[in-house]
Every structure is written in C-alpha cells, then in structure tokens.
Amino acid sequence: MARGGVYKTEVEKARNALLAQGKHPSVDAVRVALGNTGSKTTIHRHLKELEAEDAKGVGGKYPVSDALADLVSRLAGQLNGEADARIADAQARCDAQLRDRAAALEQARQESATLADQLRHTQGALQAKQAEHEADQARLAEALATVRQFEERIAGMTTRLDERDAHAQSLEQKHTHAREALEHYRTAAKEQRDQEQRRHEHQVQQLQVDLRETRDSLTGKNQELLQLNRDNVRLTEQAGQHDREARDLRAHLRRLDEEVQALRPVTRELDSLQIRYAQEQLAGEGLRAELAATRDALATEQAARQLAETTAAQAAARAQAFDDLLKRNGSISSNETSAPTNT
Numbered sequence: 001m002a003r004g005g006v007y008k009t010e011v012e013k014a015r016n017a018l019l020a021q022g023k024h025p026s027v028d029a030v031r032v033a034l035g036n037t038g039s040k041t042t043i044h045r046h047l048k049e050l051e052a053e054d055a056k057g058v059g060g061k062y063p064v065s066d067a068l069a070d071l072v073s074r075l076a077g078q079l080n081g082e083a084d085a086r087i088a089d090a091q092a093r094c095d096a097q098l099r100d101r102a103a104a105l106e107q108a109r110q111e112s113a114t115l116a117d118q119l120r121h122t123q124g125a126l127q128a129k130q131a132e133h134e135a136d137q138a139r140l141a142e143a144l145a146t147v148r149q150f151e152e153r154i155a156g157m158t159t160r161l162d163e164r165d166a167h168a169q170s171l172e173q174k175h176t177h178a179r180e181a182l183e184h185y186r187t188a189a190k191e192q193r194d195q196e197q198r199r200h201e202h203q204v205q206q207l208q209v210d211l212r213e214t215r216d217s218l219t220g221k222n223q224e225l226l227q228l229n230r231d232n233v234r235l236t237e238q239a240g241q242h243d244r245e246a247r248d249l250r251a252h253l254r255r256l257d258e259e260v261q262a263l264r265p266v267t268r269e270l271d272s273l274q275i276r277y278a279q280e281q282l283a284g285e286g287l288r289a290e291l292a293a294t295r296d297a298l299a300t301e302q303a304a305r306q307l308a309e310t311t312a313a314q315a316a317a318r319a320q321a322f323d324d325l326l327k328r329n330g331s332i333s334s335n336e337t338s339a340p341t342n343t
Helices: 008-020 027-033 040-061 066-218 224-281 284-342
Strands: none
Touching: 008 027, 008 040, 027 040, 027 066, 066 224, 066 284, 224 284
C-alpha cells in the first residue's frame, strides 16, 4: 500500500541511482525506484528542488559568465518545461490509462457481476434441472413400479382367466354330462311309458274280452251258472291280479315320482350351472335355451306322470267297476239259483 508521503532524501537517492544507471530521473521512474510509493506531485516537487540546488551548486562552484548562466538558465527552463510537458503528458497518459483501467475494471466488475448473476441463474437452473431430474427419476421409478404392478396384475388376471376358462370347460363338461343323463332319463322314461302304455292297452283289451265273456255268460242258462261261478272265481283272481298290477303300477308311478324328485336337484344344478356359465363366458343364451328345453321336458315328464296316474286311477276304477259288476252278477246268480229251489 502506498505511503502518505516520501522524503526528499529518498527521492534524491532514487534520482542519483537512476542517473548512475544512465536513465532519466522522471517522476514515474523515481516512483518505480521508490517501490511505487509516494505521490507524484511530491516526487515532482522534490525533483524540482534538487534540480534548483544542482543549478546553484554549479554556479557557485564554477564561476561562469552571465551569458552562459543565462543559457544554462534557459536550458534548465526549457528542460524543466519539456520535463513538465513530458510529466504532464505522462500524467495525462497515466490518468488516461488509469481511467481506461478503471473503466476496464468497472466493466470487468460489471461483467463479473453479470457473470455472477448468470452463474447464479445457471446454478439455479441447474438446481431446478437437478430437481426436475430427481423428480423425473422419482416419477420414472413410480412408473416402473406401476408397470411392475400392472404386469403382476396382468399375470394374475391371466392366471384367473385361465382358471375361469378351465372352470368354464369343466362347467361345459358337467353340462354335457347332465344333458346326456337327462337324455338317457328321457329315453328310459319314454321306453317305460311305452311299455306301461302297451301293458295298459293289453289290460284294457283283456278287460274288454272279460266283460264280453261275462255278458255272454249272464245270458246263458242255469246250468251255466256253475261255469259262471268258476268264471267268477277266475275273474276274481284276475281282478286280484289287476289289483296287484294296479298297485304295482302305483308303486312304479311313485318310483317315477321319486325319480322326478331326484332329478329336481339336477334341475337346480343346471340352473346354477347356467348362471355361473353365463357369468363366466357371456354365452348363456344357448344354455338357457337348453335349460328351458329341459324344463319343458321335465314338464312333459310331469304331465306324462300325471297322465299315467290318471290312467292308473282309471284302470283302478274300471277294476273296481268290474268287481262291482262281478258282485252284482254273483248276487243275480244266487237269486236265480234260490228261485227254482223255492219253486
């Protein structure tokens, strides 16, 4: 840091050193020799005083003429003027350089401030970018986690879909088996109904034949009453057989009814299968149609059972009527037998 002032002796030592080196002792050179300390004005004043002392010393030590003294004085004044001009010029150049350097320094400071602002903005933008990058990384991690969750859910849904397909195939197989069992039951029931119908028609024909024989026997003579009694016994046995057959028919009808009751869980299972199949495959229309056909078939079977029960009741009524007819014929025969005896 520059001192507040320099001493004249210091300026003199610096001046003599410069003169010894063959250099002109200008203000700037002296100031540099002093280590860039001291004011230029002070250094210039000390140099003026030293030059004045040198001029006095030369005149005092060596006597000179007035012309020479005047010449020396003019030369000294010219040198001082040139020195002052040079000093002023150097001072102006130095001031200009200082101003340029100050302007450059100010510009550098402004540029530094601008660069600092830009650096702060860049750092802020970098931090924002880093925050955005971290947020993007977090969102990417969340997205990857979501993708993994979706992949796991897709795998689970695929597994459940495969299970549903297998379950649907199982339901289709059960439905096929149930339909085959129902078809088998329909065939067996139809065959049994046909057999029962043929047996019933045969029984009706036999009853008709028996009734015709009974009418023929009733128009016979008294000696034919014994044969009629034997026929009565035979017809009684046949009526008992018919009763047994009627009972067997009722028992068979009860078995049919039990079979129909046993098939009702199958119907409920078919309904449940229909609902589950419709929920799993969206193809329940065909199954509902088949179930409707199954219900119709069951209704037909129930109607057939009711018809069989009605037929059995009619057969029982006919058998009962035949028994009543036989009883009436027996009483008529007894009356006709007792009438000749009384005569």
